[in-house]
Amino acid sequence: xxxxxxLLRLELRLQSRSFLYPATVxxxxxxxxxxxxxxxRPLPVRLTAFFVFMDPATIGLSFVGAMVLMEKSQGxxxxxxxxxxxxxxxxxxxxxxxxxxxxxxSLVVVYVATDGVIDVASQLAAVTLCSAVAVLIGLVCVAxxxxxxxxxxxxxxxxxxxxxxxxxxxxxxxxxxxxAVALIPSYAMLVSLAAAVDAGSVSAAxxxxxxxxxxxxxxxxWRWTIREFERAIVTERR
Amino acid sequence: MIExxxxxxxxxxxxxPAVSDVSFTVERGRIFGLLGPSGAGKSTTQxxxxxxxRRFRGSVSVLSRRVESWDHTFYEHIxxxxxxxxxxxxxxxxxxxxxxASLYAGPTRAAGELLEAVGLGDAADERVSExxxxxxxxxxxxxxxxxxxxxxxxxxxxxxxGQRRVRVEYVSDAGAVKTADFALDRLAQNREFLELLxxxxxxxxxxxxxxxxxxxxxxxxxxxxEGAAG
Numbered sequence: 001x002x003x004x005x006x007l008l009r010l011e012l013r014l015q016s017r018s019f020l021y022p023a024t025v026x027x028x029x030x031x032x033x034x035x036x037x038x039x040x041r042p043l044p045v046r047l048t049a050f051f052v053f054m055d056p057a058t059i060g061l062s063f064v065g066a067m068v069l070m071e072k073s074q075g076x077x078x079x080x081x082x083x084x085x086x087x088x089x090x091x092x093x094x095x096x097x098x099x100x101x102x103x104x105x106s107l108v109v110v111y112v113a114t115d116g117v118i119d120v121a122s123q124l125a126a127v128t129l130c131s132a133v134a135v136l137i138g139l140v141c142v143a144x145x146x147x148x149x150x151x152x153x154x155x156x157x158x159x160x161x162x163x164x165x166x167x168x169x170x171x172x173x174x175x176x177x178x179x180a181v182a183l184i185p186s187y188a189m190l191v192s193l194a195a196a197v198d199a200g201s202v203s204a205a206x207x208x209x210x211x212x213x214x215x216x217x218x219x220x221x222w223r224w225t226i227r228e229f230e231r232a233i234v235t236e237r238r
Numbered sequence: 239m240i241e242x243x244x245x246x247x248x249x250x251x252x253x254x255p256a257v258s259d260v261s262f263t264v265e266r267g268r269i270f271g272l273l274g275p276s277g278a279g280k281s282t283t284q285x286x287x288x289x290x291x292r293r294f295r296g297s298v299s300v301l302s303r304r305v306e307s308w309d310h311t312f313y314e315h316i317x318x319x320x321x322x323x324x325x326x327x328x329x330x331x332x333x334x335x336x337x338x339a340s341l342y343a344g345p346t347r348a349a350g351e352l353l354e355a356v357g358l359g360d361a362a363d364e365r366v367s368e369x370x371x372x373x374x375x376x377x378x379x380x381x382x383x384x385x386x387x388x389x390x391x392x393x394x395x396x397x398x399x400g401q402r403r404v405r406v407e408y409v410s411d412a413g414a415v416k417t418a419d420f421a422l423d424r425l426a427q428n429r430e431f432l433e434l435l436x437x438x439x440x441x442x443x444x445x446x447x448x449x450x451x452x453x454x455x456x457x458x459x460x461x462x463x464e465g466a467a468g
Contacts, residue, residue, distance in 0.1 A: 002343075003341060006337065006340045006341055010326075010337050013329070013333075014326065014328060014329070017328040017329070018328065074324055074325065074326065074327055075320065075322060075323075075324030076324050076325065076326055078290070078320065078324060079320070079324045079325070079338070079381070080341075081290060082288055082290065082313055082316075082318040083313055083338050083341045083342070084310040084311070084313040084314065084341055084342065084343075085310075085341060086310060
């Protein structure tokens with residue numbers, strides 16, 4: 001726990017010096033500006049969920065990927081490995097720090113999109129689950145990436161797969177395909193975020209199924225990420 | 239202190255071992271140098287000794303305990319200096335040391351004191367991205383000794399010494415004492431030097447100024463207690 005707290009503090013400091021917070025403010029402001037230009041007020045639930053979804057997807061996947069790649073190039077992961085830092089503490093530090101950023105950003109987006117009607121507790125729960133999944137996916141992507149080019153190609157592929165869920169979210173896909181798409185974590189993210197904006201927009205069963213789906217992906221992603229980091233970064237490299 | 243028996247290490251996917259059937263022992267208080275040409279497996283051996291590479295064959299003990307039986311507390315007892323600088327470039331030298339010091343459960347030395355000791359006192363609050371390579375290597379070294387480790391592993395510690403040379407005195411076949419000069423930063427890669435070590439009784443190895451102890455002290459900033467070095 002002590003190591004986790006130290007790593008979290010380090011992450012916040014590094015993120016601050018890497019201009020993550022100004023970048024987040026700018027990206028959130030752009031999204032809010034776009035929302036304010038839309039004629040519908042307040043925004044429809046699905047559209048609000050879509051805009052909030054863009055935050056975990058962007059911060060979780062891209063930012064964590066870029067930050068870890070920078071740490072890999074600086075060799076600091078090896079230094080952490082010989083200073084008693086376990087991959088679990090490292091991953092937990094990344095998840096927690098980026099989730100803070102995502103929560104703050106998403107609350108602003110929802111506040112603007114819903115004209116101030118916001119269920120903070122539901123929003124916190126949904127965004128925390130979504131952010132955790134997105135960060136873990138980003139960490140798995142970056143674990144084997146040796147260059148920014150390789151990371152970008154991997155992220156392009158992964159985000160394309162994740163974005164398929166948007167077709168189901170906006171009812172573009174035929175109904176028989178939706179159960180298959182529902183296995184993709186991004187579908188559960190969108191359902192959870194929509195339910196957090198308006199509980200009545202999603203059935204209780206769908207809401208529980210989405211939450212369980214995300215928890216399952218977090219468990220799988222956690223094990224997978226730890227394994228990848230132990231194999232690809234901390235140990236057994238030349 | 240360190241016992242290695244029949245160590246063999248093959249990197250995943252590699253056809254040939256990086257280290258093959260290596261055995262040696264290092265007693266407490268000794269300075270032990272692992273020399274060999276590039277690709278000989280020196281760094282790999284150190285990575286096995288420091289538990290960074292774990293899928294080895296053979297028996298490896300550090301501090302009288304097999305490395306596979308150690309948990310993360312192992313790193314409370316050892317210090318590792320890397321071949322290349324690896325710091326958080328956006329943090330200052332002091333912030334880097336304070337962060338790593340905070341990861342240890344036991345007492346650590348004051349960052350400012352260590353930075354002063356290696357001539358980085360004035361640059362303590364500058365970002366490491368502004369440091370020269372030599373400054374980063376000195377920071378690497380003090381990070382390794384932050385927690386007063388019982389065993390210190392240094393990878394290529396003389397690398398930053400550029401073209402400075404050491405003079406080796408050896409006994410020739412005819413029994414005469416001869417000398418040869420070698421670049422200090424290339425010792426471990428220099429086949430001629432390694433063959434000399436293999437084949438001849440070495441009388442002494444000197445840097446231009448003084449003994450190897452002095453060289454070690456110059457490289458690391460640590461002044462050895464008389465008699466502590468091997």
